[in-house]
Every structure is written in C-alpha cells, then in structure tokens.
Amino acid sequence: SQTIHQWPATLVQPVGSPLSLECTVEGTSNPNLYWYRQAAGRGLQLLFYSVGIGQISSEVPQNLSASRPQDRQFILSSKKLLLSDSGFYLCAWSVPRTSPYNEQFFGPGTRLTVL
Amino acid sequence: KQEVTQIPAALSVPEGENLVLNCSFTDSAIYNLQWFRQDPGKGLTSLLLIQSSQREQTSGRLNASLDKSSGRSTLYIAASQPGDSATYLCAVSHQAGTALIFGKGTTLSVSS
Numbered sequence: 001s002q003t004i005h006q007w008p009a010t011l012v013q014p015v016g017s018p019l020s021l022e023c024t025v026e027g028t029s030n031p032n033l034y035w036y037r038q039a040a041g042r043g044l045q046l047l048f049y050s051v052g053i054g055q056i057s058s059e060v061p062q063n064l065s066a067s068r069p070q071d072r073q074f075i076l077s078s079k080k081l082l083l084s085d086s087g088f089y090l091c092a093w094s095v096p097r098t099s100p101y102n103e104q105f106f107g108p109g110t111r112l113t114v115l
Numbered sequence: 116k117q118e119v120t121q122i123p124a125a126l127s128v129p130e131g132e133n134l135v136l137n138c139s140f141t142d143s144a145i146y147n148l149q150w151f152r153q154d155p156g157k158g159l160t161s162l163l164l165i166q167s168s169q170r171e172q173t174s175g176r177l178n179a180s181l182d183k184s185s186g187r188s189t190l191y192i193a194a195s196q197p198g199d200s201a202t203y204l205c206a207v208s209h210q211a212g213t214a215l216i217f218g219k220g221t222t223l224s225v226s227s
Contacts, residue, residue: 006158032212043119044204046214059214090158094212102147102211106159 002027006091006107013114019064019078021110023091026072031093033074034104035066039087050074051096086114117142121205121218128195129226136190136221138205143186146211150179150190151204153220159204163190195225 003026013019025031035047046059048066056066063082067075074091091107118141128134138148147166151159163172163179165188171180178191192199202222206215 034214036215043219044206044215044217046216049212049214051212092159092215096212102208102213103149103161103164104206104215105161106151108158109156111156 002093002105004091004093004105004107006089006110008110009108010111011113013081013112015083015114016080019076019081019085019112021076021089021091021112023074023076023107024072025093028072028093028095030071030096032096033068034092034094035074035076036090036092036106037087038090038109044090047076081114083114086112088112117145117207117209117216119205119207119216119218121203121221123221124219125222125224127224127226130195130197132195132225133191133193134195134223136192136203136205136223138188138190138218140186140188140207140216142209143183144209145183145207146209146213148179148181148188148205148207149215150177150188151206153202153204155202162203192223195223197225197227199223200225 005024034049036044038044050068089110092104094104120139122137149164150162165172165181176193181188202220204220206217
C-alpha cells in the first residue's frame with residue numbers, strides 16, 4: 001500500500017530564516033506530487049505541483065520554491081521566511097496523468113509558525 | 116475562475132441524525148470532485164471521489180452525489196456518530212494531474 005510522509009511535524013522559525021520541508025511517498029512510482037498550504041481562515045491553496053523529477057509548476061508567486069530531486073521526494077524551501085508564510089503545509093500525491101483517476105492522497109502535514 | 120462554496124460553515128447535530136453537507140462550484144467543466152475529512156491538526160483523509168460522468172458514490176454510511184450541470188454536490192451521512200465530528204472539505208479538479216480547488220469546509224459536531 002502507498003504511504004506518504006512529511007517532516008517535520010511542527011516547526012517554529014524566526015522571520016528571515018530559511019525553510020526546508022520534506023515529503024516522501026512509498027509504494028508507488030512516478031506519482032504526481034503537490035504542495036498545498038492551509039492558512040488560518042482560508043481554504044487550502046495549491047503552491048506547487050510536479051509530474052516528474054525536476055518538473056515543477058508554481059501556482060502562486062511567493063518567496064517559496066519547490067524541488068523534486070528524486071521520483072518520490074518533494075521538497076518545499078524558502079531562503080527567507082515571512083510572517084505570512086505561517087500555516088499548515090500539506091503534501092499530496094496522485095497517480096500519473098495517464099490514469100483516468102485523479103484521486104489525491106494527503107500526508108499528515110507540517111505546522112509552520114513564523115515569529 | 117473556479118470558486119467552491121460549502122454551506123453551512125458549521126453544523127451541530129445529536130447522535131443518530133441523518134445529515135447533508137452541501138458543496139457548490141461556479142464552473143461546471145470539472146474533471147472530478149472529491150470529499151475529504153480533516154480532524155483538528157491533521158492531514159486530509161479522502162472519503163469519496165466522483166468522476167464527472169458519475170452521479171453518486173457510496174462508502175458505508177456516506178453517500179456523495181454530483182449534479183454537474185447545476186454545479187452542486189452533496190455529502191449525505193447516515194446515522195451520525197460522535198466519531199464523525201470533523202471538518203469536511205469538498206474539492207474539484209479540471210484535469211487529471213492538476214490542482215484541487217477547495218471549499219473552506221463544513222465543521223461538523225455530533226453530540227452523544
């Protein structure tokens with residue numbers, strides 16, 4: 001069966017510090033991978049998605065970036081965090097585009113607080 | 116631009132009641148619709164996925180319907196239990212392998 005891991009589970013960082021959140025998927029190959037953010041009082045918003053190694057699409061311009069160094073690894077980064085980067089970050093995966101289904105499965109999330 | 120709305124924002128019911136959660140979307144050209152459950156501080160659990168060509172899907176006490184032409188979906192929960200207390204999120208996609216667009220959710224509280 002497939003599982004998705006995220007770490008760390010919680011993170012408290014000062015403004016201006018760097019960020020690295022990691023997501024890994026087990027039990028599947030060539031998944032589509034996604035980073036979403038859930039901010040207080042707002043719905044879930046897609047930040048990045050990837051259909052393959054090194055292929056990243058950005059949905060929202062911001063000071064965050066994403067990378068996919070391996071097939072089942074997705075990393076969210078920032079060089080300098082802003083207060084507005086606080087939120088709950090969720091990684092998700094789905095089967096490749098060739099499948100008729102697009103059911104997305106989510107990880108446990110990382111709670112980021114920027115002070 | 117697709118917008119997804121969920122009404123009500125919060126709902127409290129006694130145990131045993133049947134209930135309906137509503138989801139509406141502005142652009143009917145969707146690929147599929149997915150219902151999720153989110154417990155406080157946790158990730159999302161997929162409950163049901165309805166393809167655009169389908170009218171409904173069932174899993175246990177849950178039944179989700181889709182009326183694409185009117186831009187509406189409902190999640191029916193039968194014989195509610197305290198363990199059903201959570202936030203329920205509706206999301207649509209326009210193409211395989213692309214983003215889900217979420218509503219803000221309905222927070223359900225079932226009292227014993």
